[in-house]
Amino acid sequence: MTDRTDRVIRAMTNDGAFRVMAARTTDLVAKGIATHELSGNNAQTFGEFLTALLLVRETMSPQHRMQAIFGSPGYAAMVGDSRMEGGRTRGLVNRGENAGPFQLDDDTVLKVIRTLHGGKLHQSIVGTGRDSVSKAFMVYMQSSEQVAATLNVRVVMDGSRVIAAGGFVVQLLPELEEGPLAVMTLRLDDFTDLAPLIVNNDNAQWLIDELTYGWETTILDDSPLNYGCDHGPERAIGALMTLPKTDIQDMVNKGKPIEMSCSYCREDFSVGTEQLKTLLLPS
Ligand SMILES: [Zn+2]
Numbered sequence: 001m002t003d004r005t006d007r008v009i010r011a012m013t014n015d016g017a018f019r020v021m022a023a024r025t026t027d028l029v030a031k032g033i034a035t036h037e038l039s040g041n042n043a044q045t046f047g048e049f050l051t052a053l054l055l056v057r058e059t060m061s062p063q064h065r066m067q068a069i070f071g072s073p074g075y076a077a078m079v080g081d082s083r084m085e086g087g088r089t090r091g092l093v094n095r096g097e098n099a100g101p102f103q104l105d106d107d108t109v110l111k112v113i114r115t116l117h118g119g120k121l122h123q124s125i126v127g128t129g130r131d132s133v134s135k136a137f138m139v140y141m142q143s144s145e146q147v148a149a150t151l152n153v154r155v156v157m158d159g160s161r162v163i164a165a166g167g168f169v170v171q172l173l174p175e176l177e178e179g180p181l182a183v184m185t186l187r188l189d190d191f192t193d194l195a196p197l198i199v200n201n202d203n204a205q206w207l208i209d210e211l212t213y214g215w216e217t218t219i220l221d222d223s224p225l226n227y228g229c230d231h232g233p234e235r236a237i238g239a240l241m242t243l244p245k246t247d248i249q250d251m252v253n254k255g256k257p258i259e260m261s262c263s264y265c266r267e268d269f270s271v272g273t274e275q276l277k278t279l280l281l282p283s
Contacts, residue, residue: 002203006225008058008087009204014216016175018184021058022168022207023225024198025051028089029155029165031227035266036093039160042102046078046093047155048133051167053080054089054225055153056112056137059169060145062221065115070128070136072109076102081264088228090264104130110140134167148172154194164198168207180215187211231262236271241279248279 008023029047033039038046049070057066063084071077076099080091093102111125124144128136134152141147153167168191170184191197191211201207208217240248240258251258257270 003205004203006087007204008054008223008225009208009219010058010062010221011208011212011217011219012173013180013212014218015180016173017177017180018212018215019059019171019173019220020168020208020211020217021055021171022166022204022211023051023055023058024166024202024204024207025054025225026162026165026202028225028227030162032091033160033162035227035264036091038093042076042093043160044155044157045102045104045133046091047162047165048153048167049078050080050082050089050091050227051153051155051165052133052137052151053091054082055151055167055169056141057082057084058221059141059147059149059171061114061116064117067113069111070108070133072103072105072107075100075105078102084223085230086228087223087225088230089225090227090229092263104128104132104136106130108136110136112140112144150188152191152194154198156195156199164195164202166198166202166204166207167194168211170211183214187213227265229262229265229267231264231267231269236260236269237275237279240271240276245280248276252276252280 006024006027010021012019032050033043033047053068065083068080069077076093076095078093082089108128109125110128114122116122126140126143128139138151141149149169149171151169155165156163252273255273257272259270261268
């Protein structure tokens, strides 16, 4: 039976030539777009941005969190956050004050923040140009991380409805010889226009099978994906810690919980006075 769930699969050809990551993100993208009430080009770009981000995470450091900010000065910026735990990826479009609608232009910049082993952060910024979301993330992998790879992501929409979303990364490994490279180069030509392929075959395993057709392949990992968040009182407490204690004392005195709204999932939640009091303890 054909799998119709959002997932990301990581595979390797047994000759050591390629690693191939493929994702179906149809439901994740639909939820992200609906959450932020995006439409048209913004919606498609946002979905492709989230899909590319989680594929690059799967390629570079599947166990660790990866965040990205994508935009041009004076225009709206997209923010994405992807992690392995629960396959959760989330994002938002930061419109800022007086910012125009999101657009790709010659000044577009992609900033990627990776969490390394031990929790240290690694940050890099690349200029990506106006071509596409796929190109932007390829430039990042090649210039910032020295990863030789082809990335292609696509969101297909009918009006405001997401019909299919997904993509892949084919990474060239050091064992790669000329013959396999020539075969893969020809094959990738057939995947340039991803839209009709994912509309007809909306699942990650199909992409893996087709991309590696003729190669003995090992599946290294297969994980579910969803648009999700881990906000909540504990996280909000972190943000409130930056406030002066007198302000927090005022909030406690009022005796009412603080109502907050998560900018990623737009859910409302509250922080109770008992939790606020913990911030008044001597540190
Ligand atoms: Zn949230």
